Amino acid sequence: MTGPLPPQTAADWLVVLLDAPDDAGLAAAFARWHAADPRHADDWAALARTYQVMGMAMPVHEAAWRDASGAGPRPLPPVHAPPPPVHAPPAPLDRPSANRPPAKRPRRRAAALVAMAMAACVAVAILPAQLARWTADHVTGHAETAQVTLPDGSRVRLAPDSAIRVDLTGIGRRVSLIEGRAFFEVTADPARPFQVTAGDVSATVLGTAFEVRRGDDDTRIAVREGRVRVARHGGSSPADAVLQAGDWATLGDTGAPRLGHRAARDIAVWTDGQVIARDRPVAEVVDELRPYLTGLVLVRGDDLARQPLTGVYNLTDPLAALRAIASAQHAHIRQITPWIVVMSKD
Structure with missing residues (x-):
């Protein structure tokens, strides 16, 4: 019998790390995945930003999302550097001399400049869309x-x-x-x-x-x-x-x-509070539900995401619709935090 496939995407890693936050072996494997490709780091950073934003916003269907403990979102696992190879010599310590204080201030200034540059990039990306909304009727x-x-x-x-x-x-x-x-x-x-x-x-x-x-x-x-x-x-x-x-x-x-x-009757059925699927991929139908939920909805596994789906789902109860989709695919729903729900077959 084969075990579950190792995580391949940032969303997969988010699920397994939140499930087992104290697993040192899992944390080390994640660090290796994170360092293996710059795209992995970019994907993780984007997902982390979304996760943090979700933690600052109360879900629309709070009663359905929040767990019995009433706890807020779990902290994201830290990204640790992968352990160095066994044959690598220890890095020499760069100790400041007695007459030369540590160069902290320039580093702080550089960090501040980087932070300002990042903030400017975010503003450039976000402000046009916000300005457009402000001009809307x-x-x-x-x-x-x-x-x-x-x-x-x-x-x-x-x-x-x-x-x-x-x-x-x-x-x-x-x-x-x-x-x-x-x-x-x-x-x-x-x-x-x-x-x-x-x-x-x-x-x-x-x-x-x-x-x-x-x-x-x-x-x-x-x-x-x-x-x-x-x-x-x-x-x-x-x-x-x-x-x-x-x-x-x-x-x-x-x-x-x-x-x-x-x-023609199937066009814009969302105006009647419905999603109609006729041999549409699971991922596409889940996309129709996302605007009606405040939180991350993750479909784990490409096979599940591509499965054809047929059914009628109610937008007035999107969580029930998610459960119905999962049931039709012999998958299950796990609520990891009040802000994250995962559909998977493992």
Whole structure:
């Protein structure tokens, strides 16, 4: 009988280290993994930052996440340097002479400069998105949805973590999806076309119902009713397509749109509090649940993540939906802390 596979990713290491924080052998193996590849260190640092942020925020479904002890998040295991090889001689001690004090101040200044540089990098990465949200007309937070009725009678349903800016004039109607996901039910007005933009991508209609989802690397449009013209403007490879009911298109920064078709009734079912899966990978369905939970949800194991899944899941009780997905895959759910839940088969 073979034992469980050794951890391969930062998420895997987080799970096993929190399960066995006093295992010296495990800590040494983790240190070797951490030092083996700079990408390992980067992945661990990113996961550690997320973990720490989760520890500062109270989960939306606190009663379901918090354990009986009421304890907060466990501290992350420290990253120790791997033990030196047996044949390596001990490093010489660099003792300051009696007339030369330790050079602490320059090191402190250097550390301060590094910290300031890191803070500047974080600000550059985060501030544009925050500024964009500040200019929005309608915004939703984590695990929050909203319905907006525009002055022309059109309706917009915002998914969690979404933001739009609205510009309705006498000659045109334009909504900018700054981030997230929205479903539009457009009141027909042939004299004023309705256009939704998401970065360089636009969707133009006269009267229809459709969804736009803006991701980090692409934008996806799916049509429930009517016809929508989608286009990518500018750049080296503009794109254009016309979608009908049930059609969807995913447009990245370059290349031709990826096109597909599904049952029109299955588009934007999140507006009814549902996720419908028909032979979709487990990881993809879990992604649909993440915006409705404050906390890390980890699917451990590529085999499990890729397994096809069919079912209907309730967004009003996302934890129950996770348990139902795990049950369908003969996997189990473990709550490591009030902020982390893991789905795995081991």
